[in-house]
Amino acid sequence: MDPVRNPYSPGAGAPPPALVGRDAELATCSVAIQRFGLGRPDRSMLLTGLRGVGKTVLLREFGRLAEGHRWVHYAAEITEELKFVEEMGALAHGALRALSPGRVVVDRARRALGVLKSFQLKWKLPGEGDVVIGLDPVSGPADSGLLDRDLAGLFLEIGAVARVRGVGILVTIDEVQNLPREHLGALMVALHRVSQEQLPIMVAAAGLPTVPRLVGEAKTYAERLFHFRTINSLADADARAALATPADAEGVRWRGAALDRVLTETRGYPYFIQEFGKHAWDSADGPEITADDVDIAVPRATRELDAGFFRVRIDRTSREEQAFLAVVASLGDAPHHAEVVRAIETWTDDDSWIGKAVADIRGSMGGAEQGVAERLRDSLIAKGLCYSPREGRIDFTVPLFGEFLHRQEGSGGGMESALPPP
Ligand SMILES: Nc1ncnc2c1ncn2[C@@H]1O[C@H](COP(=O)(O)OP(=O)(O)OP(=O)(O)O)[C@@H](O)[C@H]1O
Ligand SMILES: [Mg+2]
Secondary structure, eight states, X not given: OOGGGOOOOOSTTOOOSSOOSOHHHHHHHHHHHHHHHTTOOOOEEEEEOSTTSSHHHHHXXXXXXXXXXXXXXXXXXXXXXXXHHHHHHHHHHHHHHHHSOTTOOOHHHHHHHHHHHHHHHHTTOTTTXXXXXXXXXXXXXXXXXXXXXXXXXXXXXXXXXXXXXXXXXXXXXXXXXXXXXXXXXHHHHHHHHHHHTTOSEEEEEEEOTTHHHHHHHHOTTHXXXXXXXXXXXXXXXXXXXXXXXXXXXXXXXEOHHHHHHHHHHHTTOHHHHHHHHHHHHHHOOSSEEOHHHHHXXXXXXHHHHIIIIIHHHHTTOOHHHHHHHHHHHHXXXXXXXXXXXXXXXXXXXXXXXXXXHHHHHHHHHTTOHHHHHHHHHHHHHHTTSEEOSSTTBOEESSTTHHHHHHHHHHTTSGGGGGSOOO
């Protein structure tokens, strides 16, 4: 069918044509926004889940909800290059601008801008001084040089201005697993302080399944600050709706068997649903999408996912890390670290790239088996490819990643092409 009218939207953070199965999270966020707005206690949101389940999409929806209540929405994505303190300064600056429309600067905002100015000076942030020309820095609340204290001071200032203006501020923070512990801790102190003062600042953060542990380790009161929500693959009926609803709107019908097949292939994971939906549409003559169309679409969608969604995940891994991943995949569901070590020790030598790479790992182990395997495991967790679902166990953060790795073995070294040059 006409690719121009294709409604499906595979892509990072790409809004799906039908956002299904997330009503509970949206309702929790909506209630929290309204309660914060009234000065009632509530919690920030923390979404965690595997790659491609729809965390970023939900954060954007939360942003829209907040804007619907005339709140200020500030979006931050935590990358490795991000300078957290700078970003927090930019957040305060952006929020205060939005809260002081035009050239009118109300008294409370004037003070807050002064506090921001001394924060910028203390933390040597670029753009210091251009906050408001001629405005005197206000020393005290946010220029001690201790990040916990200064960030809290800054949040209290902008929260107070928001309160005076009768609105709130939603800060969405994506990829929060990349936040160093001291920054995560400072953010939580700041949130804790504004919640004690019942000021309308709320954070909605999203990240990999490693995040609940990170926030718990950063501060013991984490569970009182956040609504923790795990974002999963879609339930059967929702997955069907995610495929059928957008087609309906274009006058196209999915046959039951075609939907069944896509559900089996994708296991309800949102990213895969969009990719398979897109290829099924392109493969069909219409006005129906049949099981035969899906038969044609499956290898096309799989190729596309392998070359994109999956490939970008392993592009930054070493040959040894890839072999470690292959060993984990060979053991099935979330193996224990000890099983992985044993499998490496007893791996039968062969000429495949995995066989050679595992032999290399063994070579570098030389009596330090635990150490080498632990190093590989930890670096894969740090790179966001793996996480520990239960004590001592290891699993992939990318859904159906094991199947992808198996396909690479079968294709005669597809993965080798992703290997870094020797
Ligand atoms: N509820 C949903 N129903 C249908 N499709 C969805 C839903 N949520 C997200 N999607 C689709 O899934 C894909 C991935 O969404 P998104 O980028 O938000 O995932 P993510 O969890 O942020 O992934 P990552 O961890 O890789 O950043 C997008 O193509 C989006 O359109
Ligand atoms: Mg995302």
